[in-house]
Amino acid sequence: MDANVTPVPVTPTLKADVRDLDFYYGSFHALKKVTMPVYERKATALIGPSGCGKSTLLRCFNRMHDLYPGNRYEGGGIVLHPDNTNLLAHGVDPIEVRMRISMVFQKPNPFPKSIFENVAYSLRVRGLRNKSELDDRVEAALKGAALWKEVSGRLSELGANLSGGQQQRLCIARALASDPELILFDEPTSALDPIATASIEELITELKEKVTILIVTHNMQQAARISDYTAYMYLGEMIEFGITDQLFIKPQKKQTEDYITGRFG
Amino acid sequence: MSNTLSLSEPSVADLSVSDRLRKKASRHMKERVIESLLFLAAAMSVLTTIGIIYILVKESYVFFQMVPLSDFLFDTQWTPLFDDAHYGIMVLLSGTITSSVVALLVALPLGTIIAIYLSEFAGFKTREIAKPFLELLGGVPTIVYGYFALTFVAPLLQKIYPDLPGFSLLSAGLVMGIMIIPYVSSLSEDAMRAVPMSLREGSYAMGATRLQTALRVVMPAATSGIASAYILGISRAVGETMILAVAAGMQPNLTFNPLESGATITSYIVQVALGDLPHGSIGYQTIFAAGLTLLLITLAFNLLGFWLRKKYREVY
Amino acid sequence: MNELKSGVSESMELGTLRRIIVRAKRWDLFFVVLGILSLMIGVLTFAVLFADMASKGLPRLNWEFFTSFPSRRAANAGILSAWVGTILVMLVTAVAAIPLGVAAGVYLEEYAPKNWITDVIEINVSNLAGVPSIVYGLLALGLFVYQFGFGQSILSAGLTLALLILPVVIVATREAIRSIPQSVREGSYACGATTWQTVRDHILPYSSPGILTGIIIGMARAIGETAPIITIGALTFIAFLPPQPYVGDPPAGLFDWLFAPFTVMPIQMFNWTSRPEAAFAENAAAAGFVLVFMTLLMNGLAIYLRYRLRKNIKW
Structure with missing residues (x-):
């Protein structure tokens, strides 16, 4: 068993840490004093039954909650390293946060634009206009998302013409194009068939060599397959955080054990 | 209404087969009549369009028998009510x-x-x-x-x-x-x-x-x-x-x-x-x-x- | 293991990033100002229009104005024949347009099979909505006035406006019906109801507030329509009322008023607007004020109904 485990460095570098974070949707207390680390160039999975707050926590990282009125962050916040910026601090612009931290959504949501423009979008909003640089970086991103071979000949076609799995990889390429420090995945395979799911999982495993990944998944096998660390949440609380293999083999908490053995949830 | 179900009426099972069939037939008739009436109402909008085109084309046809189309399109004056009438x-x-x-x-x-x-x-x-x-x-x-x-x-x-x-x-x-x-x-x-x-x-x-x-x-x-x-x-x-x-x-x-x-x-x-x-x-x-x-x-x-x-x- | 990233992003310095964001957000702010200004242009125009008409017209608005016929002397002129005409024309319009429009809407939503006839009707309805109102006037002139021999009467005018607002009523009916969930229909059919019973007992009652809203908006539009009524040749100087049923010698028939010559509010206003004397401009302002007040009231009622409807929605 041990032979298959990827060796985890003794002291992994911290990329971000959540400190005593509280979050409210209006009066609903959705996250309660959540604390967890996110390690550099590792994949961290958030698991838990639906409604446990895992997606809510993920969307705090790029301040998606700012888009809707009535949402409120409280407590310690999320500190991004190495520059020690609290992402949730009032002085920090959510746009800056989102430029540093990209996101891939549950359902593929390509823009009604060409494949090329979909990927170039995150570069264009950064003011990049140089055609050859755009070409290079779009190609690099599509290669990074393992989509280049399939679409290199038809970059001007609509993104919506691709299959579901290809669309999701297009969205990953879009997220990769701007060289983010952290990519958030919100149940990225829940709308895909098993074959497309496998290819996305493989891609995420490759990506974590280059970029830090935080992924919400409802699928425990998926968390076990692709993540280095796993956090189990329940009713807005962080129940347990640990190295994935240890958490799945020997959970510390009774609640975690109940959930992963399928006795509940 | 005779064809709505109510407790005081004999229930469907009590009716003889011929009664039931008659009832079904009359209900069917009524449904068809209503549907036809509703269809006619919807068709009124098409009739309106046909009416518009008919009237405009009919009267314009008379007009274009008196005024050549080329005058209508290319004349640079519009004085239809003058003695020296132009229709541009x-x-x-x-x-x-x-x-x-x-x-x-x-x-x-x-x-x-x-x-x-x-x-x-x-x-x-x-x-x-x-x-x-x-x-x-x-x-x-x-x-x-x-x-x-x-x-x-x-x-x-x-x-x-x-x-x-x-x-x-x-x-x-x-x-x-x-x-x-x-x-x-x-x-x-x-x-x-x-x-x-x-x-x-x-x-x-x-x-x-x-x-x-x-x-x-x-x-x-x-x-x-x-x-x-x-x-x-x-x-x-x-x-x-x-x-x-x-x-x-x-x-x-x-x-x-x-x-x-x-x-x-x-x-x-x-x-x-x-x-x-x-x-x-x-x-x-x-x-x-x-x-x-x-x-x-x-x-x-x-x-x-x-x-x-x-x-x-x-x-x- | 790769070396740790020095800054925050390999491709872009945080400082550059912040400059870009500041610039982009300046455009955001610029647009907000632009948006509010644009909105204000609309609001201000309306406010000025209303204030202008009120200041010129309000002094003329007294009891005599409503109870006098038009006159060659501006100070004596009133809108009696105009508002009576408007009400009678609207009556004809409502009687014709409401049943036809609602029936057509019900047919298209609940009965229409998917075939080319339905397609033709649907395309036709949306096309009719884009036909200029004056074209309806020409239709009415050729068809109602001369072909059918209705003359330049209340009946011709009412039917013209009915055709004009038919698309509005149809579209509103369809939208209201479409907002009823399929489960309601299934529930009704599961009880053994026929299509008509479902429509009569469920679809129409549940969609009636939405349909009513559409009808009010359509009628408000019809009240203000001028061009098609001018086109059928409505006289502008009418110093008498249509015959009252069973009154006069010999007594008028029950429906004689339908064939009477008439004038309506917007035509009366147009007539006064096109007179050069300033005194008539005051009359025009006063008539305009009454007209705007009526349409505002109706539109306001429709908006309120829709607002209530949205709040009370239960499914």
Whole structure:
């Protein structure tokens, strides 16, 4: 068993840490004093039954909650390293946060634009206009998302013409194009068939060599397959955080054990 | 009702087979009769269209037997009621085009900006107040707008530009533009708000600002709806009658200068209808030829809109 | 293991990033100002229009104004024949347009099979909505006035406006019906109801507030329509009322008023607007004020109904 485990460095570098974070949707207390680390160039999975707050926590990282009125962050916040910026601090612009931290959504949501423009979008909003640089970086991103071979000949076609799995990889390429420090995945395979799911999982495993990944998944096998660390949440609380293999083999908490053995949830 | 189920009636099981069949047959008859009546009501709209085309073509046919089509299209004078009669539709068309361009230069940009603002920037409260207000703006009778253009806007414009005549395509066009804003903004806003939130989130997640998201993601996604809104705005401008009849003067004038007065296709029809033209005279026939031209123009824009909607159908 | 990233992003310095964001957000702010200004242009125009008409017209609004016929002397002129005409024309319009429009809407939503006839009707309805109102006037002139021999009467005018607002009523009916969830229909059919019973007992009652809203908006539009009524040749100087049923010598028939000549509010206003004397402009302002007040009231009612409807929605 041990032979298959990827060796985890003794002291992994911290990329971000959540400190005593509280979050409210209006009066609903959705996250309660959540604390967890996110390690550099590792994949961290958030698991838990639906409604446990895992997606809510993920969307705090790029301040998606700012888009809707009535949402409120409280407590310690999320500190991004190495520059020690609290992402949730009032002085920090959510746009800056989102430029540093990209996101891939549950359902593929390509823009009604060409494949090329979909990927170039995150570069264009950064003011990049140089055609050859755009070409290079779009190609690099599509290669990074393992989509280049399939679409290199038809970059001007609509993104919506691709299959579901290809669309999701297009969205990953879009997220990769701007060289983010952290990519958030919100149940990225829940709308895909098993074959497309496998290819996305493989891609995420490759990506974590280059970029830090935080992924919400409802699928425990998926968390076990692709993540280095796993956090189990329940009713807005962080129940347990640990190295994935240890958490799945020997959970510390009774609640975690109940959930992963399928006795509940 | 005999065919609704109620406790006092004998239940279905108590009826003999022939009774039940008779009941079913009568119920079936009734359903068919009602369906036919409803169908006739729906078909009325088709009859209206047929009626419009029939009347316009019939009367225009008489007109074009007296006036060659080439004169109608290429003559540069429109004097159907004079002894030396000329029938150059260009003259009326120039008024229609000029006033419509002025109106659309006001309505399309402002309507679009308002739509983007309300759909992507404004808070819930602003939207709740602004939308009914715009609707009221669109509900004001056009005769009232005409009065406003003539008695308020024209004198105001004359203060800025003293040579402007009291009746001008400019003052009528400007007010017409304001009148059309709600049509453009309301339809465009509906189209933008129909764009799913997931697309916006995708854009924001890439670090885009509100304006970038609105212009680069939401508007392209709503192209077909916005095109429909523009087409509707154009149709309104081309077909608008009373503002022009009141405020643009009714002198036929081949000009594309909005600072002059002029007649449009619509205001000419009003002018003729106000007089006492005998039924069947050539003057009476001209308004149908003018009306047919107007219908063909609006039809062309409708078809264009139809084609645009097909081409840019929302693919989210 | 790769070396740790020095800054925050390999491709872009944080400082550059912040400059870009500041610039982009400046455009955002610029647009907000632009949006509010555009909205204000609409609001201000309306406010000025209303204030202008009120200041010129309100002094003329007294009891005599409503109870006098038009006159060659501006100070004596009133809108009696105009508002009576408007009400009678609207009555004809409502009687014709409401049943036809609602029936057509019900047919298209609940009965229409998917075939080319339905397609033709649907395309036709949306096309009719874009036909300029004056074209309806020409239709009415050729068809109602001369072909059917109705003359330049209340009946002709009412039917013309009915055709004009038919698309509005149809579209509103369809939208209201479409907002009823399929489960309601299934529930009704599951009880053994026929299509008509479902429509009569469920679809129409549940969609009636939405339909009513559409009808009010359509009627408000019809009240202000001038062009088609001018086109059918409505006289502008009418110093008498249509015949009252069973009154006069010989007594008028029950429906004689339908064929009477008439004038309506917007035509009366147009008539006064086109007179050069300033005193008539005041009359025009007063008539305009009444007209705007009526349409505002109706539109306001429709907006309020829709607002209530949205709040009370239960499914």
